[in-house]
Amino acid sequence: MNIPIDADYENRRVSLQSLAMPLILAGVWTFFAFANPQFLSPRNLSMLMIELSVTATLAIGMLLIIVCGHIDLSAGSGVGLLGGIAAVLVFHTHLPSPAALGLALLVGIALWGLMGLAIVRLKIQAFIITLGGLLIFKGLFWLVIRSSTVPVMGGEQANLYSLLTTWYVPERASFSGLAVVAAVITWVTLKDRGIRKASGLPVDSTELVVLKTLVTIQTLLLAILICNLYRGLPLSFLILCAVGLTVDFVVRHTPFGRYLYAIGGNEEAALACGVPVSRTVITAFSIMGAVVALTGFMQTAYAGASTTTVGDLMELDAIAACVIGGASLKGGRGTVLGALMGGLIMASLLNGMTLLAVAPEIKLIIRGTVLVVAVLLDVRFRQGS
């Protein structure tokens, strides 16, 4: 009887892929740091963090869709539309910003839930349904904002909407927050390890556990220190953390998460095993709707106003981030950490190129090239290991 010898299945998958990504990321960062020293300035890193929050949040939502074997091409249009609806509600209707954001969030959940329903009931591929969504939402978006510019603030007064990308956690609060987070991480790790050990299940070696915990806490500390050199930890980054942790928990520790992977791996078998396929897919799309709304709010707030180009091509960045992060477009594979890393690579590229004042035409070409090269490298690395 040989039951598991080594650590969690998920862990192993991550370690295999994460070889290539940090190297690519290091390459990208080194290049930009040499090309323009401003790249590593606290101000720019702080802005990169906000841009990362936007890209990676959407990528993590997209991961849910890709893992169950579908795709969402409408996410970018949705980012514009839902951000636009909230902006119109604040600027024209003079609704309090929390209510405006809440309403737009509900619209997002409803629209994506409907697309999910259409995919499972009408049995039309997600590619087609969301391609329709891409066009319809873009049209609705322009109708909603009357193809004009709608600010996210009703007057001079900052509101919750505008604060999404302009509010920073005060220095003191960020350090005490980190202390709490570090304590929770340590406690959960120890508790989990204790239970596993007591039940005779495999656990990582003590050194590895200590190393993992320390690296996690140190990374967070470094991020906070850098941010505090500018204005502090951006609020949008906390939103990314919340979305990332929630989705990570859901895909790894709930039946819903297992069902996503099973549906992506072999839908007929999943159905025959009694997996509630329709419910799972509709739920995944509804969550995606909420994520698109959050991304839309952050992206629109970052631009300061809703304009016709907000959200353009963002679905492709999100898909690229997932794929760079090791997700398979055939479904059944992918991790939150991977999508986060993929998002970081895409966001760094955009940020660096903007800093170097690269022409928009060239930006597009470079983003495409990096996507293809990154996936190629990742495939090679995995074959090698």
Add this chain to the structure above:
Amino acid sequence: MTQAPVLSTEKITKRFGNVAALNQVSFDVRPGEVHALCGENGAGKSTLMKVLSGQHPYGSYDGVVHVGGKVARFRDVRDSESKGIAIVHQELSLIDSLTVAENIALGKFPRRGWRIDWPATNAMAARTLSRSQVKISPETMVSNLGVGQQQLIEFARALAKHPRILILDEPSAALTSEEIHTLLEEVRNLRTQNVACIYISHKLDEVKKVADRITVLRDGSSVTTRAANSFPIAEIIKHMVGREIKDVYPAREESKQGTRLLEVRDLHAESSLDHHVALKGISLSVQAGEVLGIGGLMGAGRSELLMHLYGIWGCTTQGQVIVDGAPYSERTPSESIRRGMMLVTENRKRFGLVPRESVHRNLSLSSLPAVAPRGKIDAVAERTRNGAMLKKLHFRALSSESEARQLSGGNQQKLVLGRGLLADPRIVLLDEPTRGVDVGARREIYEEIKRLAKEGRAVVVVSSELPELIGVSDRIVMMNEGRTTGSFTAGEFHQDQLMAAALGK
């Protein structure tokens, strides 16, 4: 029979990491000879065939392969084919969405200029088929054919390459006895054409009928090679498992009759895709603590019946299904599981496994809520429970972290069975539970069937093998062309009567 071997291997050793899948295997086959290869799942038969067919290229193993007296160094499958080796795999390799002719001509379409010459293609396919006496139109879509017919086409396609050595890997696993008869006839014909044949099968009576010599592999080593006519089946089994299995079937016990858990009344159903009517009047019932066997020829509608009861095939046009006293009409797998009915599928590739997920995650798929009481999966409870199930089924993989697609047929079957049992069903529908499973594992599956009945569950077993049905069932119902044609209770099982019912007489 003193001709020089057309193919021989000398001390072949093939390792995967630290595990030797083949250990110094020497083996040969002469022109016009049928040489059978027997062994349990995982004994190394498939690995040896992959070496011979170039799937494991020269250099990835130690030892020497000789073909026609010369050392062979195959780079790939194409290379071994060019040296006259053709292989028919256990897993079907025909493309569903193409016609029979297109499948046969694939890669070597006759052309007229830059276009495909369709009349010539069809004519070529027809010639190929008629040579092997397969009566199927070349223009039929493969998706419309049964597994048995597809297997015969694969056989014909391999023969069309005019091989010197033909490897048949479990060719009869999915065939009806009639089709097997045709197939064995074909294999015997190879002798007159001086083709050497390596025949791999778990069905030992078949092996005895067709083989000249038999080699037994066990744990990667060749244990013995003997002439088939002086090698009794009991001896072969003894060599295969390394121990003596006196009786493959567990002893029959008096079954006590319980409540009626499943009843089917005059059920008619058709495919939801092409409206093919597969069930034309099925009536049967199963009680708690009883094993009901369902037999019949290929195409009798046995698999369709089980899949239809479970809710993954077709729509009912007439009749009634009653589960545990209550009518059950809107059938879906999740609702079936909720009512305590589980299907262990024959088609593992399509309905049974998520190929790239681990054993562990596949095993849990039908019973996750049980280990996630408050929405979060309790990893410890899940592992403990799954580990106990794997142990109970004598699961023999290296690790429960292996991906399902890497497992042998026997282990895949146990995985699918284990997943079903974890959902704790009261009615267990087993479709060909021992297909592709070796002798040792078979016995374990039969014992599990007995145990399920003893625990008070109702078990339905569909099988193409009459001895198996007779060995495990308390009652047998035979089917013919979508109808139930006879019901027999233990004590009145006679192969000839059962066969007559299967033939609709």
